[in-house]
Amino acid sequence: MSSLPVRPSLAARLRRMLERLSDGLVERDALARQVFLAALAGEHSLLIGPPGTAKSALARRLHRAFAEGGYFERLLTRFSVPEELFGPLSISALEQDRYERHTAGFLPEAHIAFIDEVFKANSAILNALLTLLNEREFDNGAGRMRCPLVSVIGATNAVPDDAVADAFFDRFLMRIVVSPVSAAGFGRLLQAAPDDQGAPFPEALLATERQALAQAAQAVTLPSPVMDCLRDLRSALAQMEIVVSDRRWVKMVALLKTAAATEGRSAVSCWDVSLLPVCIATEAEEQAQVAAWLASRLGVREAISPPRLTRIVEAFEAQLGAEQKANDLDYDADGRLRFSAGELAHEIGDAKGGAEALRMTYQRRRRYGAAHIDARTAQVSALLERIERYRREVLAQIDDLTQYLDQSLWMAPDFAVAAHTHLRDTVAAIDALRERAVSAREGFVALPRLPEGAGSVPEPVAHEAWPD
Incomplete structure (x- = not known):
C-alpha cells in the first residue's frame, strides 16, 4: 500500500491514544475508536443508551486527546434555556440596542463538547445547534461568528420522532448504541480503577497536526473497487429500506479518507467500508444487519x-x-420401435413376444x-x-x-x-x-x-x- 507524506509517528501515537481512551472502560474499545475517528474527521457522535455507561467519561477523555482548545459539557432538560449553552446576554450590548451573548466558556468557543440528553432541548436550542454543528457558525446578535468546534458528543436514552429531531439527528455522523457491560465483563467492571479525569494525555494532537491530517485526507483517493462496493451497499440498503441522505454519503466517504490518512495510506481500502454501519443505521439490529452484509461481501x-x-x-x-x-431409440407414429430386419439381432437375441415385446424392452445408450x-x-x-x-x-x-x-x-x-x-x-x-x-x-x-x-x-x- 502506498503512503502519504504524513508524520511517520502519527499512527503509532494514535494507537497509544486509543489505548488511553479506553483504558479502564470495560467493553468500550470499539466505542473509543468510533468517537475518536469521528473527531479526527471533524464529525459528531451520538451515543444512544441508558445512563451510567461511560458516555460522559469517554467525552472528557476525548477532550484531553487534543492539546489545544476548550471543553464544554451540559446536561439538558426540557427547562433548559439558550443561555446554558450559548452564554448569557451582554448587558452592555443591550444598552446599545444589540442582542449579543458572552460566549467565552460556552459551546460557541469550545473545541470538544458533551451534551447529555441532547433531545430534551427545546426547538429554539435545537435550531441554533443545527447551524453550529454543521457549519461551525453561531449567530450572535447581528453577526455570525466562526466557531472552533472539532466534535460534539451527544447522548440520549432514545431518539424522538419529529421533524426537528430528525434534522438534528442527521447532524451526528456516528450513531452508536451503547449497552451496559455484559455478564462476561461484569467482574472487570467491579475491579476497574477510578477514572483519573484530570490526567493529561501524552502526545496529544496539536491544532497544526489536525490541519495536516485534514489536508492529507483530502488527497486520499477512492479507487474503483471501493466505488463499486459503495454502489452495491447503496443498493442493498434500498432493499433493507434504510434511507441514507446524499449529504451523509459524502460525509461517510470523508470519514473513510480520514481513516486511510491516519494510517499513512494514499487510497481508501474496501476494508475501510466496514466502519460505516454506525454511520448508516440507527438501531442496533439494523447496524448488525449492515455489518453482516459487509462481512459477506467485502x-x-x-x-x-x-x-x-x-x-x-x-x-x-x-x-x-x-x-x-x-438413448438413440427411434419410434414410429404408433409408438413402435423402428428398425430393419437383423439390425439389432445381436442385442435382442431370442426375445419373446415379437415386435411388441421389443418395443417395450429394447434400450441402447447413446x-x-x-x-x-x-x-x-x-x-x-x-x-x-x-x-x-x-x-x-x-x-x-x-x-x-x-x-x-x-x-x-x-x-x-x-x-x-x-x-x-x-x-x-x-x-x-x-x-x-x-x-x-x-x-x-x-x-x-x-x-x-x-x-x-x-x-x-x-x-x-x-x-x-x-x-x-
Missing part, C-alpha cells in the same frame, strides 16, 4: 460469488446427467464421438481454470485483510473475525465446487464412445455468463 466479488458459481457447475452436471441417460467429448471436457477445463483464478483472488483477499489488520487503527475485531471466517468459508466452497467440476469432466470423459468416427461438436453447455 473481499468477494458478488458477480462470481459461490452461489453463482454453483449454478454454473450445476449446469454442467445437469448436461452430463442428460447425456448419460440419453454413444458419442471424440469431437463431442473433447468439446465438453475443454469447456469444463476452462471452467476449472476460472475457478482456480477465483480461488487465488479470494486467497489474495485473505492476505490483504491480514495486512490491513496489522496496521488498522479502526476496524472492529468482531468484524475482522467475521470477514476472515467468510473468506475462509468461501475458499472451502470454491474447493467443493472445483471437485464437482472435476467429477463432471471425468463423467464426460467416461461417456460411451462411438466405435468409429469423430462425431460432431455439440453446442456449448448453456450457463450464466462468467464475468472477467
Whole structure:
C-alpha cells in the first residue's frame, strides 16, 4: 500500500491514544475508536443508551486527546434555556440596542463538547445547534461568528420522532448504541480503577497536526473497487429500506479518507467500508444487519460469488446427467420401435413376444464421438481454470485483510473475525465446487464412445455468463 507524506509517528501515537481512551472502560474499545475517528474527521457522535455507561467519561477523555482548545459539557432538560449553552446576554450590548451573548466558556468557543440528553432541548436550542454543528457558525446578535468546534458528543436514552429531531439527528455522523457491560465483563467492571479525569494525555494532537491530517485526507483517493462496493451497499440498503441522505454519503466517504490518512495510506481500502454501519443505521439490529452484509461481501466479488458459481457447475452436471441417460431409440407414429430386419439381432437375441415385446424392452445408450467429448471436457477445463483464478483472488483477499489488520487503527475485531471466517468459508466452497467440476469432466470423459468416427461438436453447455 502506498503512503502519504504524513508524520511517520502519527499512527503509532494514535494507537497509544486509543489505548488511553479506553483504558479502564470495560467493553468500550470499539466505542473509543468510533468517537475518536469521528473527531479526527471533524464529525459528531451520538451515543444512544441508558445512563451510567461511560458516555460522559469517554467525552472528557476525548477532550484531553487534543492539546489545544476548550471543553464544554451540559446536561439538558426540557427547562433548559439558550443561555446554558450559548452564554448569557451582554448587558452592555443591550444598552446599545444589540442582542449579543458572552460566549467565552460556552459551546460557541469550545473545541470538544458533551451534551447529555441532547433531545430534551427545546426547538429554539435545537435550531441554533443545527447551524453550529454543521457549519461551525453561531449567530450572535447581528453577526455570525466562526466557531472552533472539532466534535460534539451527544447522548440520549432514545431518539424522538419529529421533524426537528430528525434534522438534528442527521447532524451526528456516528450513531452508536451503547449497552451496559455484559455478564462476561461484569467482574472487570467491579475491579476497574477510578477514572483519573484530570490526567493529561501524552502526545496529544496539536491544532497544526489536525490541519495536516485534514489536508492529507483530502488527497486520499477512492479507487474503483471501493466505488463499486459503495454502489452495491447503496443498493442493498434500498432493499433493507434504510434511507441514507446524499449529504451523509459524502460525509461517510470523508470519514473513510480520514481513516486511510491516519494510517499513512494514499487510497481508501474496501476494508475501510466496514466502519460505516454506525454511520448508516440507527438501531442496533439494523447496524448488525449492515455489518453482516459487509462481512459477506467485502473481499468477494458478488458477480462470481459461490452461489453463482454453483449454478454454473450445476449446469454442467445437469448436461452430463442428460447425456448419460440419453438413448438413440427411434419410434414410429404408433409408438413402435423402428428398425430393419437383423439390425439389432445381436442385442435382442431370442426375445419373446415379437415386435411388441421389443418395443417395450429394447434400450441402447447413446454413444458419442471424440469431437463431442473433447468439446465438453475443454469447456469444463476452462471452467476449472476460472475457478482456480477465483480461488487465488479470494486467497489474495485473505492476505490483504491480514495486512490491513496489522496496521488498522479502526476496524472492529468482531468484524475482522467475521470477514476472515467468510473468506475462509468461501475458499472451502470454491474447493467443493472445483471437485464437482472435476467429477463432471471425468463423467464426460467416461461417456460411451462411438466405435468409429469423430462425431460432431455439440453446442456449448448453456450457463450464466462468467464475468472477467
